[in-house]
Amino acid sequence: MGGTFQIDEAQFIKQAEQFQLAGRTIAVVKNNAYNYGLEFAVKAFAISGIREFATTSVDDAVKIRQMCGPNADIILMNPTTDFKRARMFNLDVTLPSPGYYDTYKEELKGLNIHIEYAGLFNRSGLSDIDELGYILDDLKARNASLNFRGLWTHFGYSDAFDGIYETERANWLEFVRDVKALGVEPEMIHAQNSASYVRDGIFDGHSHVRLGIGLYGSKPYADLDDKDFIQSSVLSAPIIQFRELTAGMTLGYGAAFKADSDCRIAIVDIGYGDGVLRRRAGYECEIGGKFYPIVALMMSHMAVLVDDNVTADMNVYLYNKKLRIDKYTQLGVGANSEQLGALNYQSLGREIIYDV
Ligand SMILES: Cc1ncc(COP(=O)(O)O)c(C=O)c1O
Structure with a gap:
């Protein structure tokens, strides 16, 4: 499975109420x-x-x-x-x-x-x-x-x-x-x-x-307040394994990543086949509250340069409250609707969080 697209229903409804x-x-x-x-x-x-x-x-x-x-x-x-x-x-x-x-x-x-x-x-x-x-x-x-x-x-x-x-x-x-x-x-x-x-x-x-x-919680243009646009969705994926690289070693197609020094790479179960835009992979992801650079994107996998704080049970976040879809629009990754529209509805898991 290539990651999970999770939506908080109460937040989605709140945004629809406040924007309409x-x-x-x-x-x-x-x-x-x-x-x-x-x-x-x-x-x-x-x-x-x-x-x-x-x-x-x-x-x-x-x-x-x-x-x-x-x-x-x-x-x-x-x-x-x-x-x-x-x-x-x-x-x-x-x-x-x-x-x-x-x-x-x-x-x-x-x-x-x-x-x-x-x-x-x-x-x-x-x-x-x-x-x-x-x-x-x-x-x-x-x-x-x-x-x-x-x-x-x-x-x-x-x-x-x-x-x-x-x-x-x-x-x-x-x-x-x-x-x-x-x-x-x-x-x-x-x-x-x-x-x-x-x-x-x-x-x-x-x-x-x-x-x-x-209505879907992304800002239609840059100069607007985050709080008026509640992003109810989160895109995350699990870590499959770690690779320990020594200086000079490479990873990925055509040596997409080359280690400058000894380093640790997390291989994550999501890729462009799941709808992560290549340009999105030019920026960071979040693991355990810290930001880490994505260093390679493959069809079903993504490589992230991590430190020893990252453990195998941690989720890797591509979109969440801190990693807003509209932030990446401003950074030139693609229109909000382009980032959302690219998501592969068939390969991604879906989870709706309901208010109980
Ligand atoms: C014909 C038409 N109307 C309305 C919309 C909604 O636009 P927006 O998502 O910018 O609010 C779209 C979106 O592409 C559209 O194609």
Whole structure:
């Protein structure tokens, strides 16, 4: 087994409670709920009071419906062609382009539709208001209508402080005004991810914020207080054995580590195959309350330069309260979601600590 990803449920719920905007939060639970586990996270978010969820996967959306019952709102952020299940499980769908509308306008009838605006992020969505005009004209010409329940975008620059987010935000707010000017009045308007919400609070006229990483307890950008982001997860692994190296000896593929002097190495049961990013291994781990350098990372193993205080029964920590995921984001290891998303859900053990 390649280590254990442990989550403290009470802390996870506390973070969801303290970060959400009560009654107006859509929780983003894509990618196995940022690898906290879809079922665990949806249940914990529901306990914290959240009733609205967004994901990219129809399979996950169906699971959420089965868990939450008829009263939850579930939004598919990817365009779907699985209209059968969208209808059967009352899933809200995304309208990403005029081309999609042209192809599926019949199938879209009766579904709750959220119009997506591409904006500067430009991954998907309408490019400008004329594209919505085209769709509305076509509906009018055919004497048809669709249920435009929502309007949304995603900000790609909300953690940037060089002025580009301000442009992105202004473009979006202008698009919202233009949509309303065309007579479309969606009941749900949701654009803001964690960084945008922390910076600006909810925008005027918006019904919801659509939050991911902040709900999961990592800071969306550096200059924020740790206490506002409770990291409920711990990643640890056991020591398999020790190697005593004399000066000049090497260890690992291509002599990844060369001993400058006599030293002691702990071999730990976790590696990049379990989702530890190579750049994360450029920093320290914690054993028995002390920090030690990781000196080599292999697929299933990690080598740590230790001293005589470390014994075989000690756990090696890669992420915990002192080794915060967002700290390594700041150090350039990878985005919070990249570090979490890399974790190998199949090879890692999972442990949920429940409050008794
Ligand atoms: C479309 C969309 N909305 C919202 C979010 C949530 O963003 P964050 O985790 O930064 O809060 C994401 C995350 O990638 C996303 O892709």
